[in-house]
Amino acid sequence: xxxxxxxxxxxxxxxxxxxxxxxxxxxxxxxxxxxxxxxxxxxxxxxxxxxxxxxxxxxxxxxxxxxxxxxxxxxxxxxxxxxxxxxxxxxxxxxxxxxxxxxxxxxxxxxxxxxxxxxxxxxxxxxxxxxxxxxxxxxxxxxxxxxxxxxxxxxxxxxxxxxxxxxxxxxxxxxxxxxxxxxxxxxxxxxxxxxxxxxxx
Amino acid sequence: xxxxxxxxxxxxxxxxxxxxxxxxxxxxxxxxxxxxxxxxxxxxxxxxxxxxxxxxxxxxxxxxxxxxxxxxxxxxxxxxxxxxxxxxxxxxxxxxxxxxxxxxxxxxxxxxxxxxxxxxxxxxxxxxxxxxxxxxxxxxxxxxxxxxxxxxxxxxxxxxxxxxxxxxxxxxxxxxxxxxxxxxxxxxxxxxxxxxxxxxxxxxxxxxxxxxxxxxxxxxxxxxxxxxxxxxxxxxxxxxxxxxxxxxxxxxxxxxxxxxxxxxxxxxxxxx
Numbered sequence: 054x055x056x057x058x059x060x061x062x063x064x065x066x067x068x069x070x071x072x073x074x075x076x077x078x079x080x081x082x083x084x085x086x087x088x089x090x091x092x093x094x095x096x097x098x099x100x101x102x103x104x105x106x107x108x109x110x111x112x113x114x115x116x117x118x119x120x121x122x123x124x125x126x127x128x129x130x131x132x133x134x135x136x137x138x139x140x141x142x143x144x145x146x147x148x149x150x151x152x153x154x155x156x157x158x159x160x161x162x163x164x165x166x167x168x169x170x171x172x173x174x175x176x177x178x179x180x181x182x183x184x185x186x187x188x189x190x191x192x193x194x195x196x197x198x199x200x201x202x203x204x205x206x207x208x209x210x211x212x213x214x215x216x217x218x219x220x221x222x223x224x225x226x227x228x229x230x231x232x233x234x235x236x237x238x239x240x241x242x243x244x245x246x247x248x249x250x251x252x253x254x
Numbered sequence: 255x256x257x258x259x260x261x262x263x264x265x266x267x268x269x270x271x272x273x274x275x276x277x278x279x280x281x282x283x284x285x286x287x288x289x290x291x292x293x294x295x296x297x298x299x300x301x302x303x304x305x306x307x308x309x310x311x312x313x314x315x316x317x318x319x320x321x322x323x324x325x326x327x328x329x330x331x332x333x334x335x336x337x338x339x340x341x342x343x344x345x346x347x348x349x350x351x352x353x354x355x356x357x358x359x360x361x362x363x364x365x366x367x368x369x370x371x372x373x374x375x376x377x378x379x380x381x382x383x384x385x386x387x388x389x390x391x392x393x394x395x396x397x398x399x400x401x402x403x404x405x406x407x408x409x410x411x412x413x414x415x416x417x418x419x420x421x422x423x424x425x426x427x428x429x430x431x432x433x434x435x436x437x438x439x440x441x442x443x444x445x446x447x448x449x450x451x452x453x454x455x456x457x458x459x460x461x462x463x464x465x466x467x468x469x470x471x472x473x474x475x476x477x478x479x480x481x482x483x484x485x486x487x488x489x490x491x492x493x494x495x496x497x498x499x500x501x502x503x504x505x506x507x508x509x510x511x512x513x514x515x516x517x518x519x520x521x522x523x524x525x526x
Contacts, residue, residue: 160489
């Protein structure tokens with residue numbers, strides 16, 4: 054009896070959601086349909102459909118939020134960057150190259166984070182010509198920017214949370230969402246910043 | 255004979271895939287090679303095998319109700335297949351919603367033949383060993399619109415609403431990587447690794463969302479429809495999984511198809 058009622062209410066909610074899909078604004082309609090017509094699979098839960106403050110602002114303002122909100126969000130994202138406890142920002146560039154090559158991770162077929170997929174979007178090392186072009190070339194990154202601590206910190210924080218600098222960047226927030234570990238982020242930072250890395254030779 | 259030839263070609267193709275990624279440069283010789291190869295392949299596209307199987311499935315009485323699909327209304331009246339695919343997604347009064355071709359076929363399999371949605375949705379995509387019936391049937395139906403202009407319907411209020419909702423979904427950024435469809439398909443001339451990414455917000459590129467689907471995919475040598483393509487893109491988008499043949503998918507397909515309207519649908523394709 055109880056169950057029957059619950060089922061009826063659930064069905065009612067679904068019908069309401071579907072009706073809302075057609076009567077309200079396209080955005081409300083889209084949200085209601087997505088809520089109804091997706092299901093959790095593996096690690097990809099329904100919570101992923103919910104916008105956080107950054108996503109909400111980028112969706113609402115078509116990737117260019119008003120300056121004040123933009124600055125506020127960037128500040129908040131930057132404040133969330135966790136710096137390595139040992140103070141060292143550079144790991145092993147060879148391990149970093151593997152992480153940069155590996156585009157897997159965080160999908161419903163994965164167990165969690167795996168790689169950074171940096172080559173999907175960036176030119177990086179000189180030997181890989183099958184790089185994507187969504188982001189700028191990072192070839193010679195350290196050589197061009199300098200090897201100082203400030204640039205090391207910039208590279209690390211950018212990888213940790215790209216939105217700390219560019220709120221609606223198309224680059225994922227690898228540290229913020231736990232897609233890369235601290236050690237992995239150090240390795241990738243070394244790939245960009247170690248003078249011995251092929252990126253800078 | 256023809257079938258044997260096609261099977262041989264399919265085997266040859268499977269041996270060639272995957273593409274040598276390292277060859278790609280900015281002007282993309284891989285894509286150019288592929289286009290040449292595709293032109294040859296489409297002369298004897300293995301997809302035609304699935305078209306033939308789909309036609310048989312359409313005509314044969316099957317399912318708990320032992321009925322054929324010949325009374326299925328794809329929008330042009332019961333049993334009319336020719337041209338139907340090119341005019342979907344469209345509104346169907348009997349379900350009071352917009353449906354794309356595969357969603358409608360699944361609906362007919364449920365209502366006319368008595369199949370269960372849960373069963374059809376359990377493993378809806380082709381594997382090396384199995385091609386689900388709705389995939390073959392969609393392949394058959396799509397092939398009967400080859401050479402026609404895309405004319406998805408946009409007259410009913412729910413058809414217009416589906417377009418607007420699909421557009422919202424296309425631009426909706428969320429998930430672990432903050433991606434939307436537009437992250438990868440909203441800018442001209444971008445690519446991921448060596449794969450060119452069409453900008454579906456532009457009419458002349460939006461046709462590439464529809465063209466060649468359903469298609470025979472050389473990676474794995476399997477037949478896939480747009481339901482699979484969008485499912486895999488949502489996976490890469492780090493979203494949860496979309497429900498198979500759902501209204502949400504029909505809305506997204508409405509957005510893509512309307513953006514490409516008026517352009518010629520050339521029929522079954524070959525995909526990498």
